[in-house]
Amino acid sequence: MAQNDDKREPDAKDVLKAAFAAANRKATVEVYPADHGWCVKGGAVYNEAAAEKAWGVLTELYRTNLA
Numbered sequence: 286m287a288q289n290d291d292k293r294e295p296d297a298k299d300v301l302k303a304a305f306a307a308a309n310r311k312a313t314v315e316v317y318p319a320d321h322g323w324c325v326k327g328g329a330v331y332n333e334a335a336a337e338k339a340w341g342v343l344t345e346l347y348r349t350n351l352a
Contacts, residue, residue, distance in 0.1 A: 287320050287321040319336075
């Protein structure tokens with residue numbers, strides 16, 4: 286989740302973690318040091334380092350769960 290989303294709703298990450306735990310599902314919930322929309326290349330708040338990390342995590346999730 287984006288840092289500005291976390292500032293606006295600081296409990297949201299804890300609610301999400303609790304929901305995954307209650308469903309007995311593995312999950313990683315992370316606050317990225319970037320603002321909402323940080324992965325959109327060319328966007329106003331694009332953050333290359335955070336975007337590369339996020340895309341890498343998503344790619345690994347797909348690779349390990351969909352392949």
